[in-house]
Amino acid sequence: MENNKTYSYDEAYGASLEYFNGDELAARVWVNKYALKDSFGNIYEKSPEDMHHRITDEVVRIENKYKNPMSAEEVFGLLDHFKYIVPAGSPMTGIGNNHQVASLSNCFVVGLDGDADSYGAILRVDEEQVQLMKRRGGVGHDLSHLRPKGSPVNNSALTSTGLVPFMERYSNSTREVAQDGRRGALMLSVSIKHPDSEAFIDAKMTEGKITGANVSVKIDDDFMRCATEGKEYTQQFPVESDNPKMKCTVDASKLWAKIVHNAWKSAEPGVLFWDTITRESIPDCYADLGFKTVSTNPCGEIPLCPYDSCRLLSINLYSYVENPFTDKARFDFDLFRKHVAMAQRIMDDIVDMELEKIDLIMEKIKRDPQSDEVKGTEYHLWEKIKRKSGMGRRTGVGITAEGDMIAAMGLRYGTEEATAFSVEVHRTLALAAYRSSVDMAKERGAFEIFDAGREAANPFINRIKEADPQLYADMVKYGRRNIACLTIAPTGTTSLMTQTTSGIEPVFLPVYKRRRKVNPNDTDVHVDFVDETGDSFEEYIVYHNKFIEWMKVNGIDTAKRYTQEEIDELIARSPYYKATANDVDWLMKVRMQGAIQKWVDHSISVTINLPNNVDEALVNRLYVEAWKSGCKGCTVYRDGSRSGVMIAVDKKKKGGDKSGGTQLPPCSHPQVTEVRPQTLECDVVRFQNNKEKWVAFVGLLDGYPYEIFTGLQDDEEGIVLPKTITKGKIIKQTNEDGSHRYDFQFENKRGYKTTVEGLSEKFNPEYWNYAKLISGVLRYRMPIAHVIKLVGSLQLKSESINTWKIGVERALKKYIVDGTEAKGQKCPVCGQEALVYQEGCLICKNCGSSRCG
Structure with missing residues (x-):
């Protein structure tokens, strides 16, 4: 008999917290994602025990x-x-x-046979992926059947637009679909043999393009041999035809270098070693019966034929x-x-x-x-x-x-x-x-x-x-009951509930620190320091669940408060030493994947995590080793690389830009840095408009404004800082769910470091959105005077936002080099275009009048 009793969130969370022995993250993940709910969000299960009885019954x-x-x-x-x-x-x-x-089903692949590159077929696949995503499925499909750019078509367009516009179509459709609060998941793939594969490889390097899809290139053994031996490789369309309509040759090593560079810079494209996939695939023994593998699911662990699922x-x-x-x-x-x-x-x-x-x-x-x-x-x-x-x-x-x-x-x-x-x-x-x-x-x-x-x-x-x-x-x-049986998928949130490492991956960190504000009058509270405003803070250690088990087994006190040196000593004694995601030998990890792959009939989802400072040669070596080791696919992630997906700034040729622009002299302003450093020096700039107190956090790179956060002080959800604080650091942090936040850290008079977590969460979302816009142009080194002019020209209806504009202008004027001309602005006294910035104010060189504002 179906149980229609419902529980409040607090009831379910409390019961789940007890179930997970006080693991708050596991309890919240279960209630938010996996507890039985209806379409209105009513909760029908109190703890995972109820869920396991439900699954058992079925x-x-x-x-x-x-x-x-x-x-x-x-x-x-x-x-x-x-x-x-x-x-x-x-x-x-x-x-x-x-x-x-x-x-x-977690995974689907779609794709039409026959004339699959007609507009009708393209739109049909678009609709099918959306219909599947609304039912919680991740979807993959291949684009190798689409005609290359410039190919003749039988309509008024005369020639094909190629792959990229359709990549954008499918990506945009994915972003429009919400699955229980999460976006759809899409994998787009293409054969390296396709004449448009280079455009496919470059498509995600432009900011704002193809943001709703993962992309992977299907690479055959012949291409890898040509790339590693410096030979030319033949592309054709149709890619599998014995009598192709189009043929061309490319320098395989150069195209391979582009794949490596883009993966180094942006973590995509992933590579699928397609000959290995199809050669090892048992379902492909039935290709003529509809089981020909054409693409993979979004994480790559299940290669599938059209309309199959897993x-x-x-x-x-x-x-x-x-x-x-x-x-x-x-x-x-x-x-x-x-x-x-x-x-x-x-x-x-x-x-x-x-x-x-x-x-x-x-x-x-x-x-x-x-x-x-x-x-x-x-x-x-x-x-x-x-x-x-x-x-x-x-x-x-x-x-x-x-x-x-x-x-x-x-x-x-x-x-x-x-x-x-x-x-x-x-x-x-x-x-x-x-x-x-x-x-x-x-x-x-x-x-x-x-x-x-x-x-x-x-x-x-x-x-x-x-x-x-x-x-x-x-x-x-x-016979056998199942055409194929095995995979190794990422197990991100489910591993939070097993309280273990995820999938085939090593531990991320065995121990890390967190900080929380406390009431000093509460019992059993240890106050580590008190900041200038009187707030008390406690620092506490978070241990990986199985690291605690290691401590218990070895008679190590898990309740003791350890110093950082003692923690380092504990880790060095443990089997987790030199075995974290950033410690492991990357080549050994690739070889391990290849060795295990021989006993997995589908594929393995695994990411090789690399520090930010590795070069492209290492990525190249890892990809080649993955191919040689028998891996079916490989993805690398260099720390911070995702934020590097930007439109490249054109480098001006000597002698000036022929379009009419002028060449900037050397060192006239700092170089563009596309990947945001984890830590930036920060100036705190205070200002007042009418009776409102405002504060701006200006992140500096080489002394030059790189980003800005700004909002009201003393607001209930704003920032409260000691008045003596004028400098600090802005630190980009990764949350437990993989998202990012920006913390402000400063040192008070007693030498304690205090952190204000989540600047982006402290201000009205409207301020935050405009701050992101301004930070974007600062990062590409638009001259400060021009940024100020841009801010002033924003046409905003909101009274508070217009006040905010004035605050941003005042904060940024501090960084204008004295003597910089304010082009296009006239002196309000004499009417001459003779204004220059000095000490943050506009001074008229003609009449001497001064205006700050």
Whole structure:
């Protein structure tokens, strides 16, 4: 019987906080993202225990349709407290949810056969991706079928516009779709063989373009050989035709250098080693039956054919380590095999649930008030997805907590010993999952188009055959329930609930500091310092959950307040030492991915995190090593690189710009810095308009204004600072959810450093938006006098914003070099255009009048 009791947010949060043993972040994530809700936001579950009972009931319902069903006790024991098996977001929120009609699939790919580059086909794909995104799905599709720029077309345009305008179309559509408060997710791919691939590679380097999509290039082995050997490479269209309409040759090494440069600068494009993907793909053995892989989901871990989808689930590897963090640590392979088999069964049950969900979606579409003409596309889309899902019964069993498992075994992430152990775990997982799929084929029947002969030459299947000949023999005899079984996906928010490292990644940081304001009169409060305004602050340490487990196992007091030196000493003693995301040997990480990939039939989502100061040669080396190691794809992220996605400032040629501009003399103003430094020196500028007190924080790079934050002082949601503070630092920080904020830090008379967190959150959003506009032109080094003129020319209706303009002008005038002419402005006394800036004021060289304002 369905429970219609609802809970307040505070009730659910309180119960979840207790469930997660006081982990506030895990509790909030669960209530906000995964608790059962209706379309109005009413909450129907009090804690994850309720959710796990809901999922258990549905799994057992499906199990009871088949032979040898699992019991409710078995299933709940796997799910409880996220200990062993963790369904991904869409299954977790959608299973047993009768309040909302949504798919259980995390990943989709769409794409039309035939004349797929007609306007009708392009618009159809656009509509299909939107329809899927509104049901929570991430979508991928390939653009290799679109005609290159300049190709003849059969309409009044005469020639094709190429790929980029359609990239923008699909990107904009994605940004318009909201999924439970989050935007849609899109992957766009193109073959390197396509003559427009260079334009595709460059498309995201322009600020404001293609902001709603991830982009990846499908790279074949021939291109990689040409790029590494300095040879020419042939592009053509159609890319797979034996008789192409267009052919051209390119310098492969130069095009490869552009891919590397753009990835170094902006973290995109990602690379997909397409020959490796298709050569290893089991579904591609059935390409002629509609299972030809064409693109991937947005995170790249599931290569898919058109209109197929995949549901995901993770196994918590840490939970299989007995006696963790001791010299007696061992991995329980027997329990692991048993649970992998059960996980594969649950995944197959979820395929049945998804087919039921698709029926509900199609019934809802039928009932919708729109005409059949309007809703026909969506209905037909789900018909195609249901057909493909039922034919292949594709699943995505993956893992999380790889980093914690390695540490718990006393190994160091990134070493050869740790990689060898991980490979053995993933080999065991693959064999157990495939054994389970074969056993289900005996009980439930093989997937509809299974044909052992088609798969006989597949490298992945032959690895299975070599590792377990009996398994292969049974598979040939009975078939397999699922066309493909395995993946390794990112497990960002779900790993917060397992309280472990995410996916295959190492720990991000084992220990970090946070600060909070406290009431000094409260009991059990330690006041670290009191600032000039009398506010008391406490600094506290946040430990990675499994780092605390290591401390407990080794008899280290977890309640003691440690100094930074003591914390550093603790980390150095732990298995997390030199094993964080920024510490690991990047080449070893790539080789580890390639070695594990051999036991994952889909793909692996992994990012190589690099510090800001690495050069492009390292990115090149990592990408080439990924290809050689057998990776199916690779993404690098250089710290701060995302903020470097800007339109390049044209460098003027000697002798001046032929368009009429003049060449600036050397060092007339600082150079453009596209990537914002993490820390900037800051001036605090105070001013008063009428009775209002204002403050501006001006971030300085080489003494020159680079950004500005400004707003009211002493406002309830504004800034309160000691009057003596005139300088400090603005620090760009990364929040736990990956977003950014800007903190102001200053040192008071006692030498304590005080931080005002989140300048962007302290002011009226309207001020913040205009401050971003002004900061943008400051970063591109528009002369200060021109910036002031720009600010003054803003036509704003709001009285308060116009007052704000005056404050910004006054703050910036401080940085104008004396003697700078105010071109275009006339003296209000004598009427002559003879005004210059001196000490922040306008002085008329003709009559001597002075005006500050």
